[in-house]
Structures are given as structure tokens and as C-alpha cells.
Amino acid sequence: MKKILFPIIALIIASCGSNPSVAPTVIDEKYEPTDDELYSACAELQGVGQFIIGKTTFRQVLADKDFKKVATSVYDRQSNMYNGHWGNDFWNKKGDNYVLPGDPKEKWMKSKTGPKLKQLPSSSFTGLTLGELKFDPFDMAFLNDTLVAIFFYPDDKIEDEVIAHYKEKYGNGRGKLYSYNLTKSDSNSNLTVTKTFDEKHSWENELVALEYEKHEYFHMEPNRSPSGDFKHSMIIYSKKRYPVFEELLLKLSTEYDDQIKASKNQSLNSL
Numbered sequence: 093m094k095k096i097l098f099p100i101i102a103l104i105i106a107s108c109g110s111n112p113s114v115a116p117t118v119i120d121e122k123y124e125p126t127d128d129e130l131y132s133a134c135a136e137l138q139g140v141g142q143f144i145i146g147k148t149t150f151r152q153v154l155a156d157k158d159f160k161k162v163a164t165s166v167y168d169r170q171s172n173m174y175n176g177h178w179g180n181d182f183w184n185k186k187g188d189n190y191v192l193p194g195d196p197k198e199k200w201m202k203s204k205t206g207p208k209l210k211q212l213p214s215s216s217f218t219g220l221t222l223g224e225l226k227f228d229p230f231d232m233a234f235l236n237d238t239l240v241a242i243f244f245y246p247d248d249k250i251e252d253e254v255i256a257h258y259k260e261k262y263g264n265g266r267g268k269l270y271s272y273n274l275t276k277s278d279s280n281s282n283l284t285v286t287k288t289f290d291e292k293h294s295w296e297n298e299l300v301a302l303e304y305e306k307h308e309y310f311h312m313e314p315n316r317s318p319s320g321d322f323k324h325s326m327i328i329y330s331k332k333r334y335p336v337f338e339e340l341l342l343k344l345s346t347e348y349d350d351q352i353k354a355s356k357n358q359s360l361n362s363l
Contacts, residue, residue, distance in 0.1 A: 116274035123264040131297045133263045138300055139328065140242050141222040145300050146330050148239040150210055153232060162218045173205045174198055176213025176231040177243035183345040197348050204344050209337060210234040225250055235337040241329035267292040282314040302328040
């Protein structure tokens with residue numbers, strides 16, 4: 093997800109404009125527990141709220157009160173293999189062009205996923221609220237009608253609180269934390285600022301894994317436009333069944349691409 097850089101720039105200028113040059117502030121931590129330590133710490137990990145990986149069914153989600161609050165149309169309550177995390181951007185990775193709704197490939201993929209592969213993507217405007225916690229996105233993947241993965245992320249207002257809760261409950265898991273902050277100012281109070289933040293955690297037990305990743309980068313220097321990027325993601329999944337879901341979905345995409353390529357070559361050879 094993207095963040096606007098201008099508020100960050102204003103904050104830096106306001107707080108650091110008069111500061112002299114300083115040495116960079118660096119944090120570099122790695123978390124490497126053994127499997128036994130990790131599985132023991134994460135023994136209770138099983139899903140997000142009432143949505144349990146490997147147990148909750150497609151029908152149970154449709155009947156869920158929290159889901160029904162945002163799934164207000166028939167379209168919202170149907171499997172959608174075009175939008176969401178496991179939609180076009182995911183299964184068309186090996187394709188040559190971006191696929192639009194109604195494109196022959198999109199229709200073919202929809203006809204082939206059938207009851208075996210399903211996805212309930214959350215609305216990009218509403219996400220999903222569980223109690224007092226709002227998540228956006230909240231996309232759910234199903235293999236043979238059973239929940240095998242949730243791609244989700246907490247709302248900005250609760251992000252720090254949710255991540256802190258995971259760390260308190262399950263520890264740091266397996267991963268890293270790297271932070272680099274450098275601010276330089278010259279005699280004219282011109283600023284050079286570099287900020288990098290990378291954090292990754294993998295919490296898992298024998299059955300379920302939760303992966304969290306956050307990346308931030310910002311750079312500003314005199315006479316140049318500032319640059320930066322921001323990426324974050326969270327996914328919880330069945331260690332055994334989610335890889336099958338992903339493999340089948342990508343296999344279908346490749347099968348379609350191969351069919352089109354073969355048909356095109358046949359047409360060319362007829363010339």
C-alpha cells in the first residue's frame with residue numbers, strides 16, 4: 093500500500109531543520125528460534141478471529157455476522173477469482189499482458205476454478221471489521237470449500253497495536269528488524285535525510301503460519317525530488333494446503349497461456 097510522502101517531508105523539516113549533522117541511528121536485529129521453540133510459542137495460532145484456517149468453510153463465512161455487514165450484495169457473496177489478492181495480479185504473473193474483466197483469459201480462469209478454488213475478496217472501500225478491529229484488505233482463499241489462507245492487514249490506526257499484540261503473544265517469531273536513520277544539515281540548513289525500515293516476522297506451528305512484512309524507504313537531499321516507497325503485507329495460511337491452492341491456480345494460468353501460444357503458432361505455421 094502506498095503512503096503520501098509530503099506529510100513525512102513536513103514532519104522531518106519541522107523536527108530536524110535546525111539540527112547539525114549526526115551519526116546514523118541503526119537497529120539491526122535477527123530472530124532465529126529453533127522449530128521447537130517457535131512451534132511452542134505459537135501453539136495457539138490458528139486464524140484471524142472466528143475464521144479458522146483449515147476448519148472454517150465457505151458457507152460458514154457467508155453466514156458470519158461480521159462478513160454479512162460488508163457483503164451487502166449478491167456479488168460480494170460469490171467467489172471472485174478476478175479481484176482480491178488471488179485475482180488477476182496473482183494468476184496472471186506469467187502472462188504477457190494485463191487482463192481486463194471480461195477478457196477471454198478471465199472467463200476461462202473463472203470457468204476452470206469452479207468449486208475447487210474459491211476466493212472471497214473484501215471490498216477495497218470497507219475491508220472487514222472484527223469487534224473493534226478493522227482490517228483492509230481481508231481476502232480469504234478456499235480449497236475444496238475450506239479456508240486455507242487469509243491475506244489481511246490492520247487499519248493504519250491500529251497497526252502498531254495489532255503487531256505489538258502478536259509479538260507479546262507469540263514472541264518475535266523468525267525474522268528481522270532493520271532500521272537506518274540519517275539526517276544531515278549544512279550551514280544553510282539544507283537537509284539530507286535517509287530513512288530505511290525493514291521488518292519481517294514469521295510465526296508458525298505445525299499446521300499454520302503467519303507472515304508479516306513491512307518496508308519503508310525515504311530519501312531527501314537538496315536540489316532533488318524526494319523519493320520513497322512503502323510496502324506491507326500479512327498472510328496467514330495452512331502450511332500443507334495453501335501451497336496446493338497456489339500451485340493449482342498458477343498451473344491453470346500457465347495452461348491457458350500455453351494454449352494461446354500453441355494456437356498462435358499453429359496459425360502462423362498455416363501461412
